[in-house]
Amino acid sequence: MNTLLIKNVSHHYQNNKPILSNIDLKINNGEFYSLIGRSGCGKTSLLNIASGLLIPQEGQVMINNAPLCGPIAEAGFVFQSPTLLEWKTVLQNTLFPIEIKRKSTQQEKERANYLLSLMKISELAHQYPLQLSGGQKSRVAIARALIKSPPFLFMDEPFAALDAITREELQQDLISLCATHNTTVIFITHDIAEAIYLSDNVAVIGQGKIIYNTHIPLAKPRLSQVRYSKEFNQLSHKLRQALEGGDSL
Numbered sequence: 001m002n003t004l005l006i007k008n009v010s011h012h013y014q015n016n017k018p019i020l021s022n023i024d025l026k027i028n029n030g031e032f033y034s035l036i037g038r039s040g041c042g043k044t045s046l047l048n049i050a051s052g053l054l055i056p057q058e059g060q061v062m063i064n065n066a067p068l069c070g071p072i073a074e075a076g077f078v079f080q081s082p083t084l085l086e087w088k089t090v091l092q093n094t095l096f097p098i099e100i101k102r103k104s105t106q107q108e109k110e111r112a113n114y115l116l117s118l119m120k121i122s123e124l125a126h127q128y129p130l131q132l133s134g135g136q137k138s139r140v141a142i143a144r145a146l147i148k149s150p151p152f153l154f155m156d157e158p159f160a161a162l163d164a165i166t167r168e169e170l171q172q173d174l175i176s177l178c179a180t181h182n183t184t185v186i187f188i189t190h191d192i193a194e195a196i197y198l199s200d201n202v203a204v205i206g207q208g209k210i211i212y213n214t215h216i217p218l219a220k221p222r223l224s225q226v227r228y229s230k231e232f233n234q235l236s237h238k239l240r241q242a243l244e245g246g247d248s249l
């Protein structure tokens with residue numbers, strides 16, 4: 001079981017006004033949970049708290065019923081910028097979370113190649129980041145985040161810089177990967193449709209609180225056509241309304 005519980009969390013930086021106040025959130029095993037909200041509302045701060053990168057002033061994060069006191073050991077991270085090491089190949093970048101501590105085994109190299117094939121970039125394994133497009137770099141960053149089969153995945157606007165079609169392809173690949181590995185995911189996006197398509201639940205953050213929280217009742221596995229359904233549009237409309245009621249900077 002890989003569950004994450006955020007209990008009554010409040011946070012402010014230095015002497016500034018509170019960014020988050022009294023946040024409660026439960027993310028169940030294998031759930032895909034998206035956070036949306038206006039720029040500066042505290043999404044990244046909440047993701048950092050949930051992953052143990054940031055300790056909140058008040059409240060607690062529980063992982064599988066145990067209090068979290070530092071970064072979650074077995075977690076994968078993907079950020080908006082893929083941050084690959086330019087002097088390492090795609091395969092070496094994918095293996096980096098292992099190689100930073102020790103030499104990778106043959107089995108781990110096979111897993112890296114397997115993930116690259118799932119990400120549809122096998123043929124790029126021996127290329128360097130400078131030779132890749134933005135979408136290809138994002139695929140490497142996802143493969144790298146999954147190399148240790150982490151039970152938890154934290155993603156902060158990982159597809160923001162991509163064109164619409166590449167973005168939809170990656171969304172599809174991410175859904176299948178997470179379903180296969182039963183990964184518990186927290187995903188930040190500014191894109192309402194992306195949040196609906198990927199998620200089991202979407203929370204809207206505004207004024208330091210969760211102002212709206214909804215389950216996404218669309219059947220899984222999701223096919224691209226669902227994006228044009230009436231149900232999808234109704235969900236978009238509700239989330240949009242919730243966002244408009246939220247805080248803005």
Ligand SMILES: Nc1ncnc2c1ncn2[C@@H]1O[C@H](COP(=O)(O)OP(=O)(O)OP(=O)(O)O)[C@@H](O)[C@H]1O
Pocket residue numbers: 013014019037038039040041042043044045046
């Ligand atoms: N390390 C920090 N020190 C001081 N203030 C910070 C720090 N990190 C974030 N903030 C402030 O906290 C607020 C929330 O920032 P955060 O990055 O969590 O928001 P966000 O919702 O992820 O924003 P965006 O959508 O623009 O990425 C902002 O006002 C920001 O300036």
